[in-house]
Amino acid sequence: MTPAEFRTARKSLGLTGEEIAVYLGYGSKTRVSAVENGETVPTQTAIIMQYLLITPRDQWIKCP
Incomplete structure (x- = not known):
């Protein structure tokens, strides 16, 4: 994942x-x-970002 892809993923x-x-x-x-x-x-950050992109938000682990 490139920095640009990271930013795009965060925004999406x-x-x-x-x-x-x-x-x-x-x-x-x-x-x-x-x-x-x-x-x-x-790499670990890219994996987490990909998880967030494919997992419905209501199934994310809740963060404070």
């Missing part, structure tokens, strides 16, 4: 940088911004 999920940071276990949206601006997307 209707999530802000802060919201996706919670689902990915990042401490803040700073890491999300770094990935969207060109850092390599970690």
Whole structure:
């Protein structure tokens, strides 16, 4: 998954940088911004994003 694909996936999920940071276990949206601006997307992050894209939102694990 490229940084552009990551950003497109986040937007298609209707999530802000802060919201996706919670689902990915990042401490803040700073890491999300770094990935969207060109850092390599970690494999584990790509897998989670793909899961979120194919799973209905009501079946996602609830995050605080």
